[in-house]
Amino acid sequence: MPLYGAIEAGGTKFLCAVGSGPHALSAEARIPTTTPSETLGRCIEFFRAQAPIAALGVGSFGPLELRRGASNYGHITATPKAGWSHTDIVGPLRAALGVPVAFDTDVNAAVLGEARWGAARQLETAVYITIGTGIGGGALLGGELAHGLVHPEMGHLLLPREPDDLEFAGVCPFHGGRCWEGLASGPAIERRVGQRAETLPAGHPAWDLEARYIASGLTSLVLILSPERVILGGGVMQPALFPPVRQYLSRSLAGYVQADALLHGMNDYVVPPGLGAQAGIVGALALAERAAR
Amino acid sequence: MPLYGAIEAGGTKFLCAVGSGPHALSAEARIPTTTPSETLGRCIEFFRAQAPIAALGVGSFGPLELRRGASNYGHITATPKAGWSHTDIVGPLRAALGVPVAFDTDVNAAVLGEARWGAARQLETAVYITIGTGIGGGALLGGELAHGLVHPEMGHLLLPREPDDLEFAGVCPFHGGRCWEGLASGPAIERRVGQRAETLPAGHPAWDLEARYIASGLTSLVLILSPERVILGGGVMQPALFPPVRQYLSRSLAGYVQADALLHGMNDYVVPPGLGAQAGIVGALALAERAAR
Numbered sequence: 089m090p091l092y093g094a095i096e097a098g099g100t101k102f103l104c105a106v107g108s109g110p111h112a113l114s115a116e117a118r119i120p121t122t123t124p125s126e127t128l129g130r131c132i133e134f135f136r137a138q139a140p141i142a143a144l145g146v147g148s149f150g151p152l153e154l155r156r157g158a159s160n161y162g163h164i165t166a167t168p169k170a171g172w173s174h175t176d177i178v179g180p181l182r183a184a185l186g187v188p189v190a191f192d193t194d195v196n197a198a199v200l201g202e203a204r205w206g207a208a209r210q211l212e213t214a215v216y217i218t219i220g221t222g223i224g225g226g227a228l229l230g231g232e233l234a235h236g237l238v239h240p241e242m243g244h245l246l247l248p249r250e251p252d253d254l255e256f257a258g259v260c261p262f263h264g265g266r267c268w269e270g271l272a273s274g275p276a277i278e279r280r281v282g283q284r285a286e287t288l289p290a291g292h293p294a295w296d297l298e299a300r301y302i303a304s305g306l307t308s309l310v311l312i313l314s315p316e317r318v319i320l321g322g323g324v325m326q327p328a329l330f331p332p333v334r335q336y337l338s339r340s341l342a343g344y345v346q347a348d349a350l351l352h353g354m355n356d357y358v359v360p361p362g363l364g365a366q367a368g369i370v371g372a373l374a375l376a377e378r379a380a381r
Numbered sequence: 382m383p384l385y386g387a388i389e390a391g392g393t394k395f396l397c398a399v400g401s402g403p404h405a406l407s408a409e410a411r412i413p414t415t416t417p418s419e420t421l422g423r424c425i426e427f428f429r430a431q432a433p434i435a436a437l438g439v440g441s442f443g444p445l446e447l448r449r450g451a452s453n454y455g456h457i458t459a460t461p462k463a464g465w466s467h468t469d470i471v472g473p474l475r476a477a478l479g480v481p482v483a484f485d486t487d488v489n490a491a492v493l494g495e496a497r498w499g500a501a502r503q504l505e506t507a508v509y510i511t512i513g514t515g516i517g518g519g520a521l522l523g524g525e526l527a528h529g530l531v532h533p534e535m536g537h538l539l540l541p542r543e544p545d546d547l548e549f550a551g552v553c554p555f556h557g558g559r560c561w562e563g564l565a566s567g568p569a570i571e572r573r574v575g576q577r578a579e580t581l582p583a584g585h586p587a588w589d590l591e592a593r594y595i596a597s598g599l600t601s602l603v604l605i606l607s608p609e610r611v612i613l614g615g616g617v618m619q620p621a622l623f624p625p626v627r628q629y630l631s632r633s634l635a636g637y638v639q640a641d642a643l644l645h646g647m648n649d650y651v652v653p654p655g656l657g658a659q660a661g662i663v664g665a666l667a668l669a670e671r672a673a674r
Contacts, residue, residue, distance in 0.1 A: 151639060166639045213529035225605075229522050229529070236506035236522070236607030237640050244637055245601040248539050248559050262637040266541050308538040312518075312605050314529030344537055344555040346444060346459045347530050 090380065093141040093185070094372035095131055096194060097121075097148035097177065099169050103369050104131050106138045110205045110363055110370045114139075124175040132184040143188040144181060145375025147197025147368055154192065154235050162191050190379035193240075194368055195226030196233045198361070199319070200378070201371025203228050206362030207319050215315040216367070217242065218322035219302065223269040227313055243269040247304045253297055256280060272301035274324050285324050299329055303336030306358065310341065316349070321361045334358050383673065386434040386478070387665035388424055389487060390414075390441035390470065392462050396662050397424050399431045403498045403656055403663045407432075417468040425477040436481040437474060438668025440490025440661055447485065447528050455484050483672035486533075487661055488519030489526045491654070492612070493671075494664025496521050499655030501610050508608040509660070510535065511615035512595065516562040520606055536562040540597045546590055549573060565594035567617050578617050592622055596629030599651065603634065609642065614654045627651050 089108040096103040100121055107113035117134045121127055135141060151167060153160045162178025182189045192200075199208065199216035208214035208228070217225045225242030227234040234240050244260065244267040258265020259276045270276060277285040281294050288294055306318055320333070334354040341350060349357045361367040382401040389396040393414055400406035410427045414420055428434060444460065446453045455471025475482045485493075492501065492509035501507035501521070510518045518535030520527040527533050537553065537560040551558020552569045563569060570578040574587045581587055599611055613626070627647040634643060642650045654660040 227605075229527065230525050232523050232525075234522065234607070237603075237609045237642055238607050238638060240607055241604045241638060244604045246539075246541050246597050246633070248541050262635040263633075266633075304539050308601055309605065310530075311534045311537045312602065314527070314531050314533055316530045340539070340556075340559075342555040345531060345534060349530055 090142040091139055092373050092376035092380065093135050093138075093144040093187070094369050094376055095144065095146045095148075095181075096197070096368040096372050097146055098194065098368075099149050102127055102131055104134045105369050105373065106135070106141060107373060109373070110201075110366060113369075113373075116369075121169075123171055128177070128180050132181065135185055141185070141187055141376070143190065143376040143380035144185060145190045145197065145372040145377070145379060146177060146181065147192055147194040147372040147375065148177060150193050151238060151241075152191065152193060154239055162189070188379040190375035192233055192375055193224075193226060194371075195224045196239065197226070197371030197375050198321070198367040199226040199228050199371070200233060200374045201363055201367050202319050202361055204374040204377070205370060206367060207359050208317050208362075211316040213313065213315050214317050214319065215242075215309055215313060216319045216321065216361070217305075217309075219272065219320065219324040220274050220322035223273050223305070223322075225309070227315070229313065242305075242309065243267070243273075245305060245308055247271055247301060247308075250297060250300050253280075268301070268305040272298055272305065272324075277324070290328055295329065296332060298324070299332035300336050302329070302333045303340050306333070306337050307340040310337070310345065310350070314345075317356070318358050319361050319367075320358060321367060325360065327360070330358065330360070383435040384432055385666050385669035385673065386428050386431075386437040386480070387662050387669055388437065388439045388441075388474075389490070389661040389665050390439055391487070392442050395420055395424055397427045398662050398666065399428070399434060400666060402666070403494075403659060406662075406666075409662075414462075416464055421470070421473050425474065428478055434478070434480055434669070436483065436669040436673035437478060438483045438490065438665040438670070438672060439470060439474065440485055440487040440665040440668065441470060443486050444531060444534075445484065445486060447532055455482070481672040483668035485526055485668055486517075486519060487664075488517045489532065490519070490664030490668050491614070491660040492519040492521050492664070493526060493667045494656055494660050495612050495654055497667040497670070498663060499660060500612050500652050501655075504609040506606065506608050507610050507612065508535075508602055508606060509612045509614065509654070510598075510602075512565065512613065512617040513567050513615035516566050516598070516615075518602070520608070522606065535598075535602065536560070536566075538598060538601055540564055540594060540601075543590060543593050546573075561594065561598040565591055565598065565617075570617070583621055588622065589625060591617070592625035593629050595622070595626045596633050599626070599630050600633040603630070603638065603643070607638075610649070611651045612654050612660075613651060614660060618653065620653070623651065623653070
């Protein structure tokens with residue numbers, strides 16, 4: 089079995105791993121996100137100390153330039169993360185390690201990992217949403233990761249207000265209370281109730297509102313992308329949220345799409361990540377596996 | 382140049398054509414949509430009377446079964462059009478004409494036609510939206526037409542209410558005033574103002590509201606699919622609507638996506654169909670061309 093390298097590049101840490109699959113990660117490192125040169129330098133040191141890898145996959149915070157023909161392909165572009173705007177990620181890694189480097193968003197990596205080894209196995213079209221400090225989404229569409237002008241920024245899709253939440257101003261610095269992240273991210277819950285989502289008791293009415301907003305966002309995603317399955321992860325997505333999200337999604341779709349999975353199979357349609365918290369790093373491994381082909 | 386056959390299958394008429402491109406349609410027929418057997422029979426007669434075709438493309442009203450492995454692949458499924466539910470479209474045409482038959486939604490055919498010969502040439506990722514009696518959308522994603530569990534039903538994505546339109550009940554029988562079609566289709570305009578959209582004068586305030594709702598729907602599409610261009614057609618999309626739609630889309634995106642096309646190129650980003658009213662039939666021809674490969 090060939091070995092691959094994986095980097096989950098986040099704003100606070102870069103997670104590095106070597107392995108051949110989700111249950112065969114032979115080495116891992118957690119590198120704090122400091123300056124680009126220091127952080128990437130430590131990643132390179134890590135991989136040089138391991139057995140040779142056939143390819144490297146990087147799932148990264150963004151925004152990213154993913155168009156192959158662009159002069160800045162493989163860079164992080166204009167990011168709020170201080171010091172990281174216009175950072176070449178692919179170039180230094182490829183030059184130092186001499187292997188093919190696959191590069192995509194952290195959430196696209198996650199959906200690929202789920203399709204390869206997790207909750208979306210054998211599916212060609214699936215969506216992965218993470219709901220936490222922000223809301224982000226990745227998509228596998230007909231077997232390929234979603235790219236275009238840039239890459240999806242699904243967390244900012246626009247949503248109708250729930251009738252019992254008309255006054256809330258929202259927390260998105262760009263779209264206020266018009267977008268998903270502005271209405272349903274962890275900070276939106278915290279702003280409404282004055283305490284962190286993680287500390288809210290199970291019966292708190294904020295959870296019902298949260299489930300309705302998650303279901304509304306999924307409604308638009310289902311109608312636009314027609315995924316075969318939707319995977320929901322992130323710090324806000326506690327197990328107790330799944331049943332009401334499924335119910336509200338059924339109500340919101342209102343039987344419009346005549347598909348068994350939506351009419352009778354909602355429990356298998358909206359699911360947690362099969363890879364749990366490892367979706368990101370294992371997804372980067374799946375990116376590497378694709379790059380090696 | 383090989384000849385291809387094309388059918389634009391609509392609820393009131395089936396348009397048939399033979400040709401090799403948008404400017405080389407050598408024969409056309411307009412067949413009323415009556416019963417499936419009569420309508421398809423007349424299509425078959427038409428093609429048998431023409432020079433031999435290398436393949437046939439069909440862009441159809443839906444919903445459709447497009448999954449290759451499904452036992453009812455190539456059928457119209459549960460449609461409100463009387464007599465047409467569960468109609469096999471591909472089977473009878475392929476059996477009678479003995480050529481490969483490509484089958485997709487009318488709006489997916491349109492976006493393919495626009496990518497082949499119209500306003501989305503040389504693009505890999507584009508969206509086509511038609512706004513008329515309903516709202517429908519097709520997408521080319523990384524060079525392939527969008528399919529999944531079923532196919533996109535973009536017209537029903539959910540939208541925030543405009544502050545001056547909070548009381549309107551909407552016209553969508555499934556989603557009332559929560560979805561795009563319920564708020565911004567031709568019948569929604571007519572329900573609000575009491576006259577048909579086509580007869581409304583240019584300065585009527587309903588047009589400004591319409592432009593805002595169109596822009597809101599496009600905002601979600603841009604954030605989810607990241608198309609390189611958006612094509613807007615259909616009876617409601619008068620030329621005067623394009624400038625305000627572009628302005629409101631810029632305002633709604635609020636600079637979140639740092640892409641030149643969105644920040645500085647909106648006039649080339651949201652455009653009318655390059656093929657005009659022929660997008661559907663020429664798109665079916667483009668489907669045929671793909672099927673022949």
